[in-house]
Amino acid sequence: MSTRISIIGCGIIGATIAYELSRSTNECQINVYDSQPPAQAATGAALGVMMGIISQKIKGRAWNFRRDSICRYQTLLSELEQATGSKIPVNSQGIVKLLPPEEDLSKWTQLAAIRHEQEWKLELWNTRQTLANLPQLDRQFRGTAVYSPQDLQVDPVALTTALVAAAQLNGVNFHFDRSIESIEAENPDCCELLSANLPNITCDRVIVTAGLGSTTLxxxxxxxxxxxxxxxxxxxxxxxxxxxxxxxxxxxSEDVNIVPCGGNDYWVGATVEFPVEGVMVADPVCLELLDKIAISTCPDLAKGEIVRTWQGLRPRPNHRPAPVIDRVGKNQRILVATGHYRNGILLAPATARIIGDMLLV
Structure with missing residues (x-):
């Protein structure tokens, strides 16, 4: 009898796990549950900037996650496009991080040397090189820059949609009108998913990828x-x-991303804000600061038309490192992969690999 796997949540993490599991085994029945279409929560508000090689992480879990995901993306994107016939917008021209004049460059010089030893590329540009390579910058710029040509940016909604489509081709079932309210795992042989006014769902393993909804579940x-x-x-x-x-x-620049997204359009984001008195609301002042930093970096952005603004809530674990990937519950049949904070797109492939390994034990 095949193993029945239920995945709760269909953002980038849930969709990637579903796809990768559907590739690696024919002995599983995989169902994915979400109360809304894919990529509607944190994934839908992401910019898809993958800061892997340019990250200061050089060893341990944090670096291994980034390395493994960047390696997988080198094949995953074309694999999905070939399977689904859809085009996934990808910027493969790298990431440039602008550094202020007072920045201590020794840590970046050391990082570039380490990346070279790890067979990755990382370049340090002086002021002249930075202005020559990026003529859109304010000509008063006097800092330096780090260029990571192998880091990527991808449209997160298009990527998630392609993952869902490819997983469906591999036999995964998606249920986008099913809100799971609780998980019962008292039975040592199975789990029950409870949903209002609908029959319970029996499965052998549950994988919770519900972002902010994971706490309640x-x-x-x-x-x-x-x-x-x-x-x-x-x-x-x-x-x-x-x-x-x-x-x-x-x-x-100053933790603000300026992202080319096709044609003459650019995404500018994202600020990081914590709730005030338990309430999380969009802050016009912070949005104005976002515009100010972007325009001071690339003055020609002031000539553009704002065609869309959006906000999203990122899931950040309290009192533990991000992300949370673990087994929980008395019978260990519940797995959790959530709390990726700002790196959900980047870390999705490595997360899927780890979850796959955990299912084998």
């Missing part, structure tokens, strides 16, 4: 507290591309 089984962190972004449309049309990397 897991409360009877494990005290995993996930805190919402607000991100805000705008989409700006220009009459022509910034700088050199042939070189359009993601630019990161």
């Amino acid at each position: 897991l409360a009877p089984h494990a005290p995993i507290e996930i805190q919402p962190v607000l991100g805000q972004a705008v989409q700006i449309r220009l009459a022509q591309p910034l700088g050199n049309p042939a070189f359009q990397p993601v630019i990161v």
Whole structure:
């Protein structure tokens, strides 16, 4: 009899796990449950910037996650496009992180050397090189930059949609009108998913990837507290591309991302804000600061038209490192993969691999 696996949540994490499991085994019946269409919560508000090689992480779990995911993305994107016939917008021209004049460059020089030993690329640009490579920058810029040509940016909604479509081709069933309210795991042989006014769902394994909803679902089984962190972004449309049309990397300045997203459009985000008195709301002041930083970095952004603004809540674990990937419950039949904070897109493939390994034990 095949193993019945239920995945709760269909953001980038749930969709990637479903797809990777559907590739690796024919002995599982996989069902994915969500109360809304895929990529509607944190994934839908993400910018898809994958800061892997440019990260200061150099060893241990945090670096291994990034390395493994970047390696998998080198084959995953084309694999999905071939399977589904859909195009996934990807910026493969890398990430440039701008550094202020007072920045201590020794840590970046050391990181570049380490990345070279690890067979990855990382370049340090002086002020002249930075302005030459990025003519869209304010000409008063006097800092330096780090360029990571192997880091990526991908449209998170298109990627998640492709993962769902490819997983469906492999036999995964998706249920986008099914809200799971609780998990019963007292039976040592199975789990029950409870949903209002609908029959219970019996399965052998449950994988919770519900982001902020994970805390409530897991409360009877494990005290995993996930805190919402607000991100805000705008989409700006220009009459022509910034700088050199042939070189359009993601630019990161003061924790603000300027992301080319096709044509003459750019996404600008994302601020990081914590709730005030337990309430999480969009903050116009922070949105104005976002615009101010972006325009001071690339003045021509001021000539553009804001065609969209959006906000999203990122799931950040309290009192433990992100992400949370673990077994919970008395019979260990519940697995959790949540709380990826700002790195859900980046870490999705590595998360799926770890969950797959855990299911084998």
